Amino acid sequence: MALKQISSNKCFGGLQKVFEHDSVELNCKMKFAVYLPPKAETGKCPALYWLSGLTCTEQNFISKSGYHQAASEHGLVVIAPDTSPRGCNIKGEDESWDFGTGAGFYVDATEDPWKTNYRMYSYVTEELPQLINANFPVDPQRTSIFGHSMGGHGALICALKNPGKYKSVSAFAPICNPVLCPWGKKAFSGYLGTDQSKWKAYDATHLVKSYPGSQLDILIDQGKDDQFLLDGQLLPDNFIAACTEKKIPVVFRLQEGYDHSYYFIATFITDHIRHHAKYLNA
């Protein structure tokens, strides 16, 4: 698959690039950002995938989070895809900010008119890694995933649905239990229809309950003053309870005074990158 480089900027000794390609899963042109640390010049590096939240593109994370220094120091290749297919001309895709464009919810839609294009789950877990492994100096055996909000949900479900694929997972203010929150209900009914059993397959809290797999070490940061937390969109307590029950190691930090924004992400991104480096560079 041909990659077209859109931009390249040197940052902390490495290169922050943005590429565009024709996606097979999503049937449209997709952009993604990739950071190549200095170490990538001389050898293969582990890959860390970042999934952004509602309304974001591949730009938000690379411009606002300030992750480059930590990624450079730990020698990690960081990949940040877009949050949904774009320009598909589906009726209703731009009607709301929490459904359709910029709100792919990292699922493979089964309902019309979304099912042709809205296959972000397969894109993130299959097509994109294959593309990255083929075109960049990454070690396919060492991959981790993290994200924010809807992307936090995406990271958790990708890790829980693919035991052993990711060495570590972490999240910022993730949507932990979408089947029970307004965002999740809206998105899942639109993408997956009314059969709630299909919904559970994309719900981290439910997936944990039947998680059979290898040890995961999950780090979650949540701003205490996050409006969406107070609105009941995120529901971390449910997830923590399920993990405690199933003895899945989680360290959940409720950060006093912090909200849902990229300022919150920027504050703790270094901790998360170090968390992943510990497993990716082991």
Add this chain to the structure above:
Amino acid sequence: MEEESGEELGLDRSTPKDFHFYHMDLYDSEDRPQLFPEENPRMRKEVVQAETANESTGAGDGKAQSDLREEVEELVHLYGLEDDHELGDEFVDENMPKMGVSEYPPYGMKRRDPAREQRDWRLSGEAAEAEDLGFGGWGSAGQCQDLREVYRYTHGRASEEYECYVIPEEEDEEEAADVFCVTCKTPIRAFQKVFDEHKEHEVIPLSEALESAKDEIHKNMYKLEKQIIDMENFANHLEEVFITVEENFGKQEQNFESHYNEILETLAQKYEEKIQALGEKKKERLEALYGQLVSCGENLDTCKELMETIEEMCHEEKVDFIKDAVAMADRLGKFLKTKTDVEISAQPDFEDQTLDFSDVEQLMDSINTIPAPSAPVINPQAPNSATGSSVRVCWSLYSDDTVESYQLSYRPVQDSSPGKDQAAPSPPIIKTKEIRSCEEAVLICWESGNLNPVDSYTVELTQAESPEASGVTESVVGIPTCESLVQLQPGQSYIIYVRALNMGGPSVRSEPATVHTIGSYFRLNKDTCHPWLAISQDGLTIIRSERSTPRREPPPSDTRFTRCVAVMGNLIPVRGHHYWEVEVNEHLDYTVGVAFEDVPKQEDLGANCLSWCMRHTFASSRHKYEFLHNRTTPDIRITVPPKKIGILLDYENSKLSFFNVDLSQHLYTFSCQLHKFVHPCFSLEKPGCLKIHNGISMPKHVTFY
């Protein structure tokens, strides 16, 4: 003309006071200032000619231009810009002969060569926008003001600037040149782009061209400044090298002179010696020869005498003759028997002298060698630099010398110690249970082992299992107290002895103690232990036992915990990394962390700013984790309760971190200001036990923090 005068009038606003004579009106007045008195008639003549010209705009322009040229020439002289030849010369050339009106139009038209354009550019100066120049108001005061300013600005700058660019000039009053043809590097009128040779050329707006001209100038200025700096640096460098050459020459000169003198002296000496030897030989030979000569003479005398006697005998009577003849024959026989030595004892030739110049050769050769260094100076013996069997010697080097190696030699000197009648002390006893160590040092303490005071102690250590099995023993002497902090290498094992020393000499070695510099070792400090806690024999397990009867609160104390059922460890006071682990029970209420030595013992751990700790409380089947300092804790949930907690104390980065060892999971990190040394602390809020593990080197996952 009308346009021109309109021009002039229009530009009146910018007329500076001292240039108002350029105003057209004033050409006919007497106000013409003294500056250009001799020009007046000429100018006037031109003006008149121009006025009568009734030419096309080109003519007017031409006149105006030539006016300006004149003025420029004057200014050139006025401001001493004599080097601007191209400017002055052209004007002179053109002005002088070409006064005729008829010249103007073709003149004006012809003047599209770089030289004039050059001038025009200078006239326009900084603000050479097309609009300023309007329709060729060359004869105006405004232009001249610009000109003067331009000269002020460009005075002293490289003349090549003047060749770079062309600022558009106005040929015609209707259409000023307002674009710049990059290809021809000349300003042109916009419409010319369409026609003429500029059809295919790239054209940019005037302002752009101006900007790039300015940029170019600035670039060149910058380059020049840089060059100045470079040359200055180079000059400094040259000076330094110059001085160094002088110095080096001086050294070489000195060196050679001394060598040379030495050689000369040696040669002179050799000469003397040789001459003297020859003299002696001569004397010897002469003496030998003389001796021979003398004995020869004696021989001759004897022979002659005998001859005479024989001749006399021959004249005697037969009887006497026969008597004498027999005697004579004996005498002769005897005489002739004596050997006469006719060999010359000394040869006249002196054999060839071999001259031994080998030592001179040696001297000659050594001219090129490095002079022998001066003697080093041995430093006075430093404290703690000697052991019973070794001493550390340091010396310093004379800086001018080149040294390849040193030779150290020593000899024992008779020890003049006073009376050895005092008995040497007994060996001390190391308190092995109280040894504290980390990767870089060990703190040992001991009991004196003597009733009488001793002068000092010596600590001796050898690396266990070292390749030099003969044991390089390092020792620390002159220790006044019963404890010592010794620096060590990480990852090694050491055997330690202590000796006591007094006037009678050193004691024998104490019993050894072993130290491993892996991780940090500490033991619990019984003095700090709350009465309800028991410490195991090995000092590593803390037990709080069940008690059915309620217990009395102990009285307050400075060293012993009284409220919080806690105990502290004794960590070696060395800044660096310290790591230890604590085995806990999931259902246990415990607190583990660090605290300063003077942490209030009546308070809970973590309730003040002198302690940092992790507290686990298990209630209603729920695990609560707090990370306490000064009574505050972040809100943290941990889903899998740790069974073994790893604690990393990092003095360098001011951090205290907690880990779930079994999962290699990081739990939390405090940033703490550690101005003094801290000690591990442990408390049990409920009955149970905590088991401490130390001497563990940091696991890899911990190194990320």
